[in-house]
Amino acid sequence: MSGPTVAITGLGMITPAGQDTAATWDGVCAGVSYARTVPELSGCAVDFACTVDGIDLDAAIGGRTAFRMGRYVKLALLAAREAVADAGLDPTTWDGTRVAVVVGTSSGGTAGLTEQAVVLERRGHEATSPSAILLTIPNMPAAEIAIGMRATGPSMAPCTACSSGVTALHAARDLLATGQCDIAVAGATESVVYPVAMAGFARSGAAAQLGPGDDPSVLSRPFARDRSGLVVGEGAAIMVLERESDARARGAAPRALLAGAGATTDAYHPTSPHPSGAVAQRAVEAALRDAGWSPYDVDHVNAHGTSTQLNDATEAALISRVFPQRPSVTAPKGVLGHCMGAAGAIEAGLTVLTLQHGVVPPIANLDAPAVEFDIDCVTKQPLYTRADRAVTHSFGFGGHNAVLALERA
Amino acid sequence: MNRIHPKIIEVLTGTFKVPAAEIVPEATMDSLEMDSLAVAELAVIFKETLGVPADSDTLLKDASLAEITAYLDEAAVGVGR
Numbered sequence: 001m002s003g004p005t006v007a008i009t010g011l012g013m014i015t016p017a018g019q020d021t022a023a024t025w026d027g028v029c030a031g032v033s034y035a036r037t038v039p040e041l042s043g044c045a046v047d048f049a050c051t052v053d054g055i056d057l058d059a060a061i062g063g064r065t066a067f068r069m070g071r072y073v074k075l076a077l078l079a080a081r082e083a084v085a086d087a088g089l090d091p092t093t094w095d096g097t098r099v100a101v102v103v104g105t106s107s108g109g110t111a112g113l114t115e116q117a118v119v120l121e122r123r124g125h126e127a128t129s130p131s132a133i134l135l136t137i138p139n140m141p142a143a144e145i146a147i148g149m150r151a152t153g154p155s156m157a158p159c160t161a162c163s164s165g166v167t168a169l170h171a172a173r174d175l176l177a178t179g180q181c182d183i184a185v186a187g188a189t190e191s192v193v194y195p196v197a198m199a200g201f202a203r204s205g206a207a208a209q210l211g212p213g214d215d216p217s218v219l220s221r222p223f224a225r226d227r228s229g230l231v232v233g234e235g236a237a238i239m240v241l242e243r244e245s246d247a248r249a250r251g252a253a254p255r256a257l258l259a260g261a262g263a264t265t266d267a268y269h270p271t272s273p274h275p276s277g278a279v280a281q282r283a284v285e286a287a288l289r290d291a292g293w294s295p296y297d298v299d300h301v302n303a304h305g306t307s308t309q310l311n312d313a314t315e316a317a318l319i320s321r322v323f324p325q326r327p328s329v330t331a332p333k334g335v336l337g338h339c340m341g342a343a344g345a346i347e348a349g350l351t352v353l354t355l356q357h358g359v360v361p362p363i364a365n366l367d368a369p370a371v372e373f374d375i376d377c378v379t380k381q382p383l384y385t386r387a388d389r390a391v392t393h394s395f396g397f398g399g400h401n402a403v404l405a406l407e408r409a
Numbered sequence: 410m411n412r413i414h415p416k417i418i419e420v421l422t423g424t425f426k427v428p429a430a431e432i433v434p435e436a437t438m439d440s441l442e443m444d445s446l447a448v449a450e451l452a453v454i455f456k457e458t459l460g461v462p463a464d465s466d467t468l469l470k471d472a473s474l475a476e477i478t479a480y481l482d483e484a485a486v487g488v489g490r
Contacts, residue, residue, distance in 0.1 A: 064426050064442055067450060127457050130449035 003177035007247045007254035007409065010087025010240030011349050012079035012187075016050035016233050016336050020082055024346075025353050028335050029382045031362035035216040035231045035337055041195060045202040046209065048216035049193045050233035050337030068131045069144060070109035075236035075342075076141035076189035077148060084149065084185065087240035088252055091149035099151035100181035101142045102172040103238065104164030104188040106341030106396070108138030108157075111194040141189050141236075153181040161396030162304075162338070164188045165237065165345025166404055170261035172241050182246060187238035187345035198232060204271065206230055206308060220338075221365035222305030222331035223312050223377055230306045233337025237345035239352075254409040256352040259389070260293070262286025266399030273310055273395060277318040280393075283401035284322050287391060291405035298327050298405075300360060300390040301375075302351040305331025306338055311395065316373035326376045327390075328383055330354075334364030344394035348404055351392045355408040358386045414478040420454050434475035461485055 013020065016034035017027025027034070034050040041047040057074040058066040066074065080103075084091060091099075112135030119127050134140055139157040146155050154175060158167040165188030172186030192198075201207040208219040208229035220231040247254055264283040268274040288295060301319055305312060319329060332350050333339075339346055354360050360383040369377045388408045395401050411434050421427040427441050438448050445465070452465040461484040463469060469477060 058426060062426075064447070066426060067424050068446060123457065127453065129453060130446055134446075 005244040006173050006176050006241050006258045007244040008239050008256050008258060008352055009242050009247050009252045009254050010083040010089070011255055011352060012082030012086060013235065013237045013346060013349050014052055014075050014079050015235035015339065015346055016052060019052070019055050021086070021349065025350070028332055028350055028361045029359060031335060031364050031380065033217040033220055033335055033364045035219060037216060038193060041193070041198055044195050044198050046198045046207045046232070048210065048231070049198070050231060051193050052234055068134050070112045070135045070140065071191040072105055072109060072189045073140045073144050075191060075234070076103050076238065077144050079187065079189070079236040079238040080145045080149070080185055083238040083240050089183065089240065091151070094183070096150040096152045098153055098182040099149070100153040100172060100175045100184045101146045101151050101155040102158065102168045102175070102184060102186040103142040103145060104158040104160070104168035104341055104345070105138045105141060105190055106159060106161045106164050107190060107192045107197065109136040109140070110197060111192060112136050114194065114196045145185060149185070151185065159341070160400035160402060161398050162340055163344050163394035163396035163400045163402035164341035165343060166348060166392065166394040166402035167263065167400070168345065169239065169258065169348055169404060170263060170402060173258050173261055176241055176243055182242065184241040185238060186241055187236065188342045189236035190340040190342040191234040192340060193232060193234050201232055206271065207232065208307065218365050220307045220334050222303065222307045222334050222363055223316060223369040223373055223375070224366050225370035227307045227309065227312060229308055230333065231337040233339040235336065235339045235342050235346055237342060237349040239349065256355045256409050257407040258404060259407040260287045260289070260291025260405035262290055262403045264401045266401065268399055271397055273314045273399070275314065277314040280314065280395055280401040281318050281322060283403045284318065284391060284393065287403040287405045291407070293389060293405060295322050296325055297389050298323055298391055299387040300327050300354060301329045302347050302354070302390060302392040303329050303331045304393040304395045305333055305363070307333060315393065315395070316369065316375050320374040328360045328385065329375045329377050330360050331363045332361065334366060335361070344392070344402060347392050347394070348406065351390050351406050355387055355390055355406060359384055360387070411475070412478060413474050414481045416455070416459060416481070417474055417477060420451060424454065432474065434473060436474050437471060438469055455481065459485060
């Protein structure tokens with residue numbers, strides 16, 4: 001990158017694998033899917049998902065404002081608090097005028113909107129919630145984080161469907177590089193495990209269906225020959241980004257460096273990736289160029305790997321074309337399901353941890369990749385190996401391709 | 410009157426996360442840090458669960474919990490409950 005080097009100094013995650021970064025990392029490294037039958041989805045064509053469990057979100061949020069927050073907002077706020085604390089920063093004392101908040105989401109509060117639509121239909125408009133709009137609009141994660149942390153710099157909510165998290169980190173990096181802020185709180189959040197959305201994923205043909213005798217936990221199997229679709233997940237991941245020089249000056253130790261970012265758009269079809277993968281490949285190449293790397297510099301790929309036929313075929317071919325040296329490949333959606341708009345941020349967070357700890361988590365439910373895929377998938381056990389440079393891919397519905405190049409600090 | 414309507418206690422603690430210790434008969438929406446959005450939300454909940462219309466500006470804004478309790482009791486009789 002021609003601008004200043006940007007460091008990741010804080011990381012916060014809340015996912016189906018755990019309520020913070022450490023628990024998520026342990027869960028992902030264990031390589032076992034969290035998909036399970038969800039009682040609230042009873043009667044739906046897809047009645048299973050990977051969900052954030054075992055936490056009273058309102059109690060964790062604290063105070064008296066949780067009533068106005070959708071689940072997607074609460075997840076983001078909790079992850080942001082963890083990230084800022086992890087960075088050793090204190091929102092009560094920082095210069096909030098220099099803090100940006102960039103938090104993406106794909107579906108925002110469609111769950112809340114759907115609830116209000118039912119109330120409107122059944123009980124009339126006076127029964128609907130005065131908070132209805134706040135429970136719906138996609139900017140509220142960024143706004144509530146800004147309110148809670150007195151962050152008065154630029155803020156926004158990028159939406160590029162399933163690549164929203166990477167798009168948010170890319171945008172935040174650019175705000176830092178152009179001097180529009182000194183600290184960026186950036187990432188993404190998603191919570192769409194409710195009947196209307198789950199019906200939509202089933203109807204679109206993207207979701208894996210439960211066959212006779214199947215357990216939901218075996219269904220998400222990225223890069224497997226018999227993969228049959230995605231399993232929906234939920235969660236949030238937020239990072240604190242700073243220019244590396246600023247971070248070092250205040251004595252903060254970066255977890256990793258954000259070396260480059262690239263984005264392209266298929267401009268082809270709303271749900272199908274372009275079969276050639278050529279446009280997605282240009283996003284990877286743009287990130288490498290931005291980082292000043294050759295493809296041979298890359299030790300590890302954290303793949304989008306959705307467990308759908310089309311994505312995994314296109315992505316595996318892309319990886320083997322761009323990276324002939326066969327870097328290790330993982331795909332966290334086997335464990336976590338597809339956390340939609342949050343997935344790119346969660347996977348970027350996991351890539352940071354791979355660089356930091358020298359551990360590549362295994363792909364759940366995978367014995368070996370389909371024979372036609374010439375890629376080096378990590379299976380069964382974590383791979384203990386030093387990795388200095390990694391890329392993470394995110395490809396969203398609509399054809400939004402977003403890639404980050406991350407480097408060991 | 411020292412009684413507080415049980416629905417008030419239930420909603421303030423359950424939905425709005427007001428600590429139970431603060432829910433005393435002389436408390437007001439302001440003293441409980443219930444902003445205008447929260448008060449509007451409270452009015453909808455009263456209407457939907459008790460069948461009692463409660464305009465948030467005129468009824469709830471400056472009233473004590475004891476006064477709101479008296480109103481809810483009286484209005485509930487009025488709607489036949």
